[in-house]
Amino acid sequence: MPLSSRSAAATHALTMLARWDRALTSAEIADSLVSNPVLVRRILGSLRDAGLVCSTEGRGGGWTLARAPQEITLYDAYIAVERGPILPRHAHPPSSTCEVGRHMHALLDAEFREAEHAMEERLSRTTIAHLAQQVLAKGRELAKRRP
Template identity: 45%
Template sequence: MAASSRMTVAIHALTWMALTCPRRPGGVVTSDKIAASVNTNPVVIRRILGGLREAGLVVSVRGQGAGVKLGRPPESITLKDVYEAVEPEPLIALHSTLPSQECPVGVGLPPVLQGVYGRAEGAMKEELATITIADVLKKTLAAA
């Protein structure tokens, strides 16, 4: 099972937009331009932008000069917001089939793991809530 890179791609896109959009007319950029920065196919970017749009993190602009722009200032977009917008599945999932209900481990393990996994994901979300896209942009530019 491969790890998902949706969040990393979404953070890259939003950080690039935070850098680039203020320099563009109306703050609008295209998925093609974002894809060039991420070095991926524009279709991948459009899929991720869909989740970001539903969460209000980006806004679509139609007509002449169509594209997307940030839906909120980068200082108000946390990595937790991004995570919740693009990662539909839990961080760690239980097995997809119900274990044997005749086995004491099969009966008792799922609720134990649900609690552990829920606390771990909660701790991760708490940390992600402390970092904004503006923070990522500042650190990225300092590292470059």
């Protein structure tokens, strides 16, 4: 399955939890995402299953990070919510009687695996703590520009 918006939503939620350093409800996270709390709860459930967040019920409850934000990478968020390869392969096997069809699957598979490996490596270099710091920096930058 190709990359969906779940990775972006998961990263957004994790960054919010790092930024505010308190329990947030799925409704609060959904407001920031301009999304449905039910969809956000599904994503948070996948993040919980991956050991990235935890939840508490009741008054003052909500979602918190299960690990320090500097220990959670964008790749962690990605693998928690995405399934299958990033780049889609042939949906149906190409013709084995065609010179191109006979070789295309293996050629594309090698290229796509290399591209996916590069993306995984890159996402592993950025932490949620780094994104939270960037959010704070952007907020300070914006505040300086206001009269």
